[in-house]
Amino acid sequence: MLATVLAEVAPFVRPHIDWHAVAPELTLLAVGAILTLIDIVWLERGRKLTSSLAGFGLLLPLIPIVTLAVSDSDTRVMFDGAYVIDDYSLVLKAMFLLTGYVVVLLSTNYIGEGDYWENEYYGLLVSSILGMVVMASSRDLISIFVALELLSIPAYMLATWRKRDVRSNEAGLKYYLMGVFASAIMLYGMSLVYGVAGSTLLTEINAALSEGGSSEAVVTLGIVFVVVGFAFKVSAFPFHTWSPDTYEGAPTPVTAFLAVGSKAAGFVALMSLVVVGFLGRDDVFGPLFWVLAAGSMTFGNVMALRQKNIIRLMAYSGVAQAGFMLAPLAVAGTGGTSADTSISAILTYLLIYAAMNLGAFAVIISVARKTETAELESYNGLFTTAPVLAVFMTLFLASLAGIPPLGGWFAKFSVFTALTNADTGAGYALAVVAAINAVVAFGYYGRLALRMWVEEPYLGDKAPIKVPVALGFALVLTAVITVAFGVYPPVATHFTDVTLVAGV
Amino acid sequence: MSEFLRSYLTVAIFGATGCLLVGAFVGLSALVRPTRPQAQKYLTYESGVDPVGTGWSQSNIRYYVFALLFVMFDVEAVFIFPWATRLEAYGYFGLVEMAIFIFILALGLFYAWRKGVLRWV
Amino acid sequence: MEAIVFFVSAAIILAGGLGVIVLRNPVHAALSLVATLFGVAVLFIDMEAYFLAAVQVIVYAGAIVVLFLFVIMLVGVDKAEDIYAEPIIKQRQFAALAAAGMLILVALVGVAFAGDVTGQPSNEDMTISRAIENPDGTTTPAETSNINQLAEALFTDYVFAFEITALLLTIAVVGAVVLARRPKGDLQPLPDVEPSWALRKPRAVTPTEATDPSAGDDADQDPDETTVDQAATDGAETDEAKA
Numbered sequence: 001m002l003a004t005v006l007a008e009v010a011p012f013v014r015p016h017i018d019w020h021a022v023a024p025e026l027t028l029l030a031v032g033a034i035l036t037l038i039d040i041v042w043l044e045r046g047r048k049l050t051s052s053l054a055g056f057g058l059l060l061p062l063i064p065i066v067t068l069a070v071s072d073s074d075t076r077v078m079f080d081g082a083y084v085i086d087d088y089s090l091v092l093k094a095m096f097l098l099t100g101y102v103v104v105l106l107s108t109n110y111i112g113e114g115d116y117w118e119n120e121y122y123g124l125l126v127s128s129i130l131g132m133v134v135m136a137s138s139r140d141l142i143s144i145f146v147a148l149e150l151l152s153i154p155a156y157m158l159a160t161w162r163k164r165d166v167r168s169n170e171a172g173l174k175y176y177l178m179g180v181f182a183s184a185i186m187l188y189g190m191s192l193v194y195g196v197a198g199s200t201l202l203t204e205i206n207a208a209l210s211e212g213g214s215s216e217a218v219v220t221l222g223i224v225f226v227v228v229g230f231a232f233k234v235s236a237f238p239f240h241t242w243s244p245d246t247y248e249g250a251p252t253p254v255t256a257f258l259a260v261g262s263k264a265a266g267f268v269a270l271m272s273l274v275v276v277g278f279l280g281r282d283d284v285f286g287p288l289f290w291v292l293a294a295g296s297m298t299f300g301n302v303m304a305l306r307q308k309n310i311i312r313l314m315a316y317s318g319v320a321q322a323g324f325m326l327a328p329l330a331v332a333g334t335g336g337t338s339a340d341t342s343i344s345a346i347l348t349y350l351l352i353y354a355a356m357n358l359g360a361f362a363v364i365i366s367v368a369r370k371t372e373t374a375e376l377e378s379y380n381g382l383f384t385t386a387p388v389l390a391v392f393m394t395l396f397l398a399s400l401a402g403i404p405p406l407g408g409w410f411a412k413f414s415v416f417t418a419l420t421n422a423d424t425g426a427g428y429a430l431a432v433v434a435a436i437n438a439v440v441a442f443g444y445y446g447r448l449a450l451r452m453w454v455e456e457p458y459l460g461d462k463a464p465i466k467v468p469v470a471l472g473f474a475l476v477l478t479a480v481i482t483v484a485f486g487v488y489p490p491v492a493t494h495f496t497d498v499t500l501v502a503g504v
Numbered sequence: 505m506s507e508f509l510r511s512y513l514t515v516a517i518f519g520a521t522g523c524l525l526v527g528a529f530v531g532l533s534a535l536v537r538p539t540r541p542q543a544q545k546y547l548t549y550e551s552g553v554d555p556v557g558t559g560w561s562q563s564n565i566r567y568y569v570f571a572l573l574f575v576m577f578d579v580e581a582v583f584i585f586p587w588a589t590r591l592e593a594y595g596y597f598g599l600v601e602m603a604i605f606i607f608i609l610a611l612g613l614f615y616a617w618r619k620g621v622l623r624w625v
Numbered sequence: 626m627e628a629i630v631f632f633v634s635a636a637i638i639l640a641g642g643l644g645v646i647v648l649r650n651p652v653h654a655a656l657s658l659v660a661t662l663f664g665v666a667v668l669f670i671d672m673e674a675y676f677l678a679a680v681q682v683i684v685y686a687g688a689i690v691v692l693f694l695f696v697i698m699l700v701g702v703d704k705a706e707d708i709y710a711e712p713i714i715k716q717r718q719f720a721a722l723a724a725a726g727m728l729i730l731v732a733l734v735g736v737a738f739a740g741d742v743t744g745q746p747s748n749e750d751m752t753i754s755r756a757i758e759n760p761d762g763t764t765t766p767a768e769t770s771n772i773n774q775l776a777e778a779l780f781t782d783y784v785f786a787f788e789i790t791a792l793l794l795t796i797a798v799v800g801a802v803v804l805a806r807r808p809k810g811d812l813q814p815l816p817d818v819e820p821s822w823a824l825r826k827p828r829a830v831t832p833t834e835a836t837d838p839s840a841g842d843d844a845d846q847d848p849d850e851t852t853v854d855q856a857a858t859d860g861a862e863t864d865e866a867k868a
Contacts, residue, residue: 012593015781022785029792036611036799040618079782120803127796134789146786150793157800512670563698565805571695572801575688576794582680583787586776594780601784605791612795616802 021076021085023064024093025133031057032126039119047118051111054122055104058097058129065094081201082140088343088498092136092268095351099261100129102358105474106365107253116161116251124154125257132265139276141190141200144269145183148233151265152179155258159250171249175258178232178242186229192222193277202277210280223284226273227292233266236326237295240319247315252368255311256361259318260354267325267350274329275339275500282333289330290426296323297437304444310364311374313444317400318357320441324415325349327430331422338422340499345418347496352399352407352485359478360396362471363389370465371458379448381457386465390452392475399482401445402438407485410492412438569621573613580609630671638664655693662686676772 019026035054038046068076068090075086103125111121131151138144156179160172194200196218197208209219228239235243247255278285300320307313328342364374366389371378383390399408412434419431467475485492587594587602594601616622637660644657662685669678779787 012590012595012598012777013781014595014597015784017784025785032792033608033611036615036795040611040614043618079785082782083785117803120799123799124796127792130792131789134785140782142783142786146789146793150789150796153793153796153800157796157803160804163804563695565699568692568695568699569798569801569805571688571692572798575684575692576798578684578688579794580791582684583779583790586676586772586779590773590776594776598780601780601788604788608788608791608795612798615795616798619802619806621802621806 015079018076018078018085020064020071021068021078022083023068024061024097025130027061027064028057028097028126028130028133031060032123032130035119035123035126039123047112050119050122051104051108054126055101055108057126058100058104061097061133062094065090065097079140081203082143083137084139085137086498086500088347088500089136091347091351091495091498092264093133095264095354096129096132096136096261099257099264099354099358100125102362102474102478103253103257103261105470105477106256106358106362107251108470109369109468110251110253110365114162114251121158121161124158128152128154128158128257129261132261132268135265135268138269139202139272141194141202141205144272145187145190148186148265148269149183151262152183152233155254155262158254159246159258161251161254162249165249167249168251169249171246174242175246175250182229182232182239185225185232189222189225189227189229192218193226196222202272205277206280209278219281220284223278223281224288227270227285227288230266230270230273231292234263234270234322234326235315235319236292236322237299237319240296240300240322243319244312244315247318248309248311248374252311252361252365255314256358256365259314259361260357263318263322264350264354267346270326270329271343271346271500274332275343279333279339286330286333286426289326289332290430293323293326293330293430294433296320296326297434298323301437301440301444305440307444308376309374310376310379310448313376313448314357314360314364317441317444320437321349321353321357321400323437324412324434325353327415327434328418330430331419331424331427334422334424334427338418341418341421343500344493344496344498345414347498348414348492349411351492351496352411352482355478355481355485356396356399356406356408359392359475359482360400362474362478363393363396366465366467366471366475370463376448376451378458379451380455382452384457385462386467389465389467392479393452394449395479396482397445397449399486401441405483405486407482407492410486410489413489566621566624569616573616576609576612580606627671630667634664634667634671636664637661637667651697652694655690655697658693659686659690662690674771676775 031054035050035057038049038053068085069087075084077084104122107121107125111118128151131147131149131154135144135147135151138147156172156176159175160168162168193205193209196215197205199205199208232239232242247259250258274285274289297320300316300318300323304313304316304320307316325346328345332339332342367378367382367386368374379393382393395406399406402408402412415434416431419427419434421427583605584602587598591598641657641659641661641664645654645661648654648657662681666678666681666686669675669681
């Protein structure tokens with residue numbers, strides 16, 4: 001009986017694995033395993049090593065990424081198209097790895113000096129980055145979901161890393177519950193999409209959805225649920241409610257990580273899903289992204305104006321910035337080159353946003369080392385106590401506000417280009433909303449800058465602020481990238497001028 | 505009814521018969537036995553140590569780690585089972601993939617062991 | 626017959642789901658979740674996916690619910706009456722209203738789109754009991770059991786996701802250990818105000834508090850010194866479990 005069953009079964013065909021293409025992921029996996037092994041073997045004695053090892057380990061996968069970028073074959077496809085390594089994914093992988101490296105720099109002193117589990121911290125951080133790196137290449141519902149969980153679950157734990165602090169517990173719990181809720185909604189959407197398309201591959205989903213003939217209601221609900229699930233992840237209005245509390249309660253380096261890394265990963269998934277999977281259904285996702293983008297920009301900015309705590313201010317300004325990044329997706333499906341332009345615009349924005357936001361958080365962490373508070377008031381007279389930090393902070397704030405010739409200006413410029421390029425009424429309307437919001441943002445960024453330059457020092461304390469080497473290096477690194485991308489935009493466009501549609 | 509579900513009909517009939525038999529015997533004994541209720545007879549352990557407090561007591565968090573480890577290896581078994589049904593078909597490729605899978609999971613177990621959460625006293 | 630099995634198990638699932646949210650005792654709610662998961666397992670059998678059904682019972686109805694129960698017992702069920710408190714006034718009524726609204730919304734969406742809310746059956750060749758064309762031109766015969774197809778998928782297209790799943794499980798264990806272990810050294814009572822590194826909420830800072838000289842001596846602490854301290858407590862670490 002068994003023999004007859006076995007005889008009927010088709011022979012197993014071993015999948016083709018391009019080892020060069022997955023080298024970055026494998027390297028990162030090995031780094032994570034080594035970090036855990038160090039912890040297993042040496043316990044606390046390995047503590048001194050882990051921080052520098054994690055930083056080094058996050059830079060190591062850049063080597064295969066560079067060799068992949070210069071290699072002859074442009075696009076490498078594995079697993080029937082579920083895993084694609086193209087220019088788009090390589091740029092993103094490099095960005096995630098560098099983000100992770102800067103976060104390690106931000107964490108070194110913070111985690112080293114506090115009463116934290118240091119080994120586990122870096123192990124989880126590396127795992128989360130691995131999830132993002134996998135996300136950049138995933139073109140399949142299952143890969144995307146597994147990558148999302150891999151990047152989220154360590155982040156939930158990192159948010160609650162200050163175990164004895166009630167606020168950190170609140171941060172972790174809120175983030176976890178909201179994240180799981182979003183995952184559930186998204187999974188439901190994915191199952192509906194799979195039910196209609198009969199495949200988890202994004203390319204086949206696109207074919208099936210564009211073809212029509214399937215139930216309108218199911219397709220609509222599926223796309224809306226998937227997008228809403230990721231809207232939670234990128235903290236877009238009205239799904240942003242977790243972000244201010246989580247950002248405030250989490251350890252500040254983790255906040256920087258959430259604000260840059262995990263938000264960017266959400267956008268990467270949205271880009272892949274929308275441009276590769278749902279592109280034929282512009283009628284469904286176009287208006288949805290329009291509302292999300294306009295709402296996020298407006299609400300985020302209005303709320304940021306009222307904040308008295310810098311972390312909460314950064315959280316709401318992050319909601320507003322997410323709105324800017326969502327905007328090009330609203331016009332991605334209008335035909336012509338709009339999909340490619342939108343992708344390039346979002347990618348540019350992500351790169352620049354990562355640099356300037358991490359830089360701002362580096363300043364916040366440096367200042368909090370002395371003042372131990374996140375009150376906006378504690379930035380009063382920063383120029384007197386720490387002139388260099390004040391200059392850096394002003395630079396990052398100006399970039400976030402979008403003042404030329406800094407990176408943030410070019411990021412906003414690319415978004416406007418993408419919106420007007422589509423040449424639709426909705427696109428122009430969204431560009432107007434974005435322009436108004438760009439002006440509103442000056443309100444809170446400018447007020448914070450004024451505090452540093454004009455006001456008397458906080459509590460009359462004029463003692464200088466000592467900045468550790470790791471933090472200082474992170475500041476210089478992010479500042480150089482922020483300025484370089486703004487002063488000479490071709491540096492940015494050289495990397496971000498990619499195409500996602502043709503690559504598959 | 506499909507062939508597939510018909511085979512499950514046996515299960516249903518068997519289960520129903522079982523319930524019926526147990527019910528019949530318990531019912532029969534209820535009819536013929538004498539009933540003289542006493543408080544002692546209603547204790548959870550009539551002839552053992554007297555139960556103290558309520559059944560809803562707070563448990564130690566260390567149980568949780570054990571439960572989670574159990575779930576982890578439960579899921580591992582779920583993944584190993586499909587592989588084991590056609591072991592020879594996947595050859596060395598399957599073996600290596602499964603070895604990596606188990607190695608990563610074993611890291612978690614070693615970690616828990618080394619951190620002392622498996623030690624009870 | 627399939628229809629009867631479907632409706633009976635659907636009723637069990639819905640009743641269980643209702644029980645999860647209606648029952649006041651969290652343990653009863655968790656047990657009613659078992660009924661839901663069991664109903665889903667029966668549905669899987671109805672669709673001839675018996676491996677999935679077995680997994681559903683073993684992992685979900687067995688292990689996951691046990692985990693739920695541990696967490697409930699961890700908090701202590703006797704403290705469960707706290708859920709009667711309403712942090713937001715009339716929140717139950719609002720919740721009921723919102724739920725009803727969602728239902729109406731979903732129904733409206735269904736009606737608006739030509740009425741077929743259940744969708745088309747997925748592609749014919751996806752059905753388990755039919756033959757499948759492999760990408761390389763061969764055909765997997767219809768009789769192949771779905772457990773073998775599952776393994777096939779696991780070792781071909783999804784092999785990467787499969788390995789990452791292992792990493793996810795390991796992360797879960799690391800997380801549980803981190804959360805369940807006590808911090809190093811002696812336990813201080815939970816701070817009323819913030820520990821030195823915490824960033825305060827606006828209302829927490831009053832001028833007297835902010836000028837408190839005791840605040841923030843940790844910041845300038847020599848990193849090396851801290852490490853030495855932690856190495857010293859290292860030995861005490863194995864004793865943690867005794868407490």
